[in-house]
Amino acid sequence: MKKSWVLILSFTSLAIQIIGYRILRSFPNFIETYYSTGIYPYIARAMRIGLGWLPFSFGDVVYVVGGLLMLRWLIVYRWELIAPLRLRSMQESRRAYRQARKRYTQLFLTANILLLFFHLAWGFNYYRQPLNKVLNIDADYTTAELQQVSQQLIATSNMLHSQLQQNDTLAVAFDRSQEELFDLAPSGFERIASVYPQLDYGQPSIKRSLLTWPLTYMGYSGYLNPITGEAHTNGNINNFKTPVLILHEMSHQLGFAKENEANFIAVITGMNHEDLYFQYSASIFALKYCLNDLYRRDPALYEELKPDIKRGVFKNWQELRDFWAPYDNNIIEQASQATYNTYLKANNQPDGMRTYSYVVALLVNHYK
Numbered sequence: 371m372k373k374s375w376v377l378i379l380s381f382t383s384l385a386i387q388i389i390g391y392r393i394l395r396s397f398p399n400f401i402e403t404y405y406s407t408g409i410y411p412y413i414a415r416a417m418r419i420g421l422g423w424l425p426f427s428f429g430d431v432v433y434v435v436g437g438l439l440m441l442r443w444l445i446v447y448r449w450e451l452i453a454p455l456r457l458r459s460m461q462e463s464r465r466a467y468r469q470a471r472k473r474y475t476q477l478f479l480t481a482n483i484l485l486l487f488f489h490l491a492w493g494f495n496y497y498r499q500p501l502n503k504v505l506n507i508d509a510d511y512t513t514a515e516l517q518q519v520s521q522q523l524i525a526t527s528n529m530l531h532s533q534l535q536q537n538d539t540l541a542v543a544f545d546r547s548q549e550e551l552f553d554l555a556p557s558g559f560e561r562i563a564s565v566y567p568q569l570d571y572g573q574p575s576i577k578r579s580l581l582t583w584p585l586t587y588m589g590y591s592g593y594l595n596p597i598t599g600e601a602h603t604n605g606n607i608n609n610f611k612t613p614v615l616i617l618h619e620m621s622h623q624l625g626f627a628k629e630n631e632a633n634f635i636a637v638i639t640g641m642n643h644e645d646l647y648f649q650y651s652a653s654i655f656a657l658k659y660c661l662n663d664l665y666r667r668d669p670a671l672y673e674e675l676k677p678d679i680k681r682g683v684f685k686n687w688q689e690l691r692d693f694w695a696p697y698d699n700n701i702i703e704q705a706s707q708a709t710y711n712t713y714l715k716a717n718n719q720p721d722g723m724r725t726y727s728y729v730v731a732l733l734v735n736h737y738k
Contacts, residue, residue, distance in 0.1 A: 377471050380478035387485055391497075398499045406498040406625050407568070413491060414623055415572050417599030422575030427602060429595030430580040447473050492596035495627040501634065502732060505566055511734040513667050519734045520664055520675060523657040526641075528680050530650040541685035542650055544609055548616075552576045555616045558639035558648060569624060569635065576616060578605040587697055591615045594622035609693060610686040613651035614640050633659070634732040654683055656733055663730040 394401060421428050444451075450469040502509040534542045552574065559571035579585055579592070582605035592603040592615050601619035603612070617636035626632050633655075640652025657679075665672040 377475045380475055384478050384482050395497050401494055401497045402499040405494045410625050414599055418573045418575035421598055421600055422573055427577045427580050427600055429598035429600045488596055495625040501631040504568055508735040509731045511731050515734050515738050516664055519737045520660040524678050527653045527657050527683055530653055531680050531682050533646055535682055539681045541682050541689055548578050548603055551613055551616055554645055558643035561642045562639050576601045578603055582606055592619045594619055609689045610651050611690050613648045614655045630729045633729050659729050
């Protein structure tokens with residue numbers, strides 16, 4: 371009976387955790403004050419200092435080893451987990467229930483620990499104040515304002531393209547290694563921190579993922595490991611997206627968990643970087659977002675602005691599409707994207723991966 375209480379307690383505590391996290395979504399001020407701008411910056415810096423010096427991803431190793439151990443556990447104890455459903459004799463049933471109780475207790479205790487650690491290490495950031503409130507930026511905008519900012523971005527993108535590529539019809543070449551870009555990226559945060567102190571970055575911990583090929587087939591450019599605080603990039607990507615991708619993952623390290631908010635921070639840090647390639651990467655990344663939104667609002671206005679963009683900019687966008695084309699719509703990508711979309715919705719992002727309008731709202735109100 372005593373062991374049954376352990377099982378009941380482990381299951382009950384897991385349920386309480388899940389309910390508690392749902393309730394915390396209603397208190398973003400509390401999370402913002404006591405976690406996101408309270409203890410989290412110390413947790414994040416400690417993880418980056420502790421693991422940033424390693425030349426490989428410790429988090430990827432943890433994922434692989436942990437995944438293999440979990441798979442082994444499920445294989446070894448699979449019959450004990452389902453035995454009470456199969457057995458008929460009283461003696462067999464009692465023995466099977468004892469074994470099943472032990473395994474489910476282990477399962478619920480492990481889930482409790484992992485869920486609690488995930489939230490303490492990073493996950494509470496999903497429940498913080500929206501970025502527009504943190505940075506005191508409006509979240510509404512008109513089509514006229516969107517047009518104005520789009521025109522500004524077109525002018526900036528064209529100017530940067532001319533500085534980096536003499537031929538208007540050719541793409542800007544991104545030839546630096548990811549490791550070189552890792553070294554350059556933090557200075558973008560240093561320059562913007564004077565305007566937005568919340569973006570003070572500090573010790574870097576940015577790495578090429580050891581799981582690059584699985585990431586590619588799953589359709590991911592990079593990710594943050596919330597357990598170790600390491601930012602990861604897809605090592606196969608070497609195009610205009612790479613600089614802004616690195617800045618995006620670094621934004622997650624600062625506690626901005628939502629994808630749309632990390633995209634916005636990547637743009638403003640990239641645009642304020644002293645390196646022209648970072649500026650160009652951020653500029654045409656932002657321009658693409660604005661043009662997509664403009665097309666949804668007013669296709670005729672989009673067609674009016676489109677001829678003003680250098681053909682070489684379109685070539686850079688095409689390079690990214692060409693990179694992903696061989697992996698589009700494979701079963702691995704479909705399953706992983708559906709899973710990640712569900713994960714985002716479960717973590718206070720009701721629109722899932724469809725976050726265009728909020729990114730554009732932040733961009734328009736920042737640059738107008």
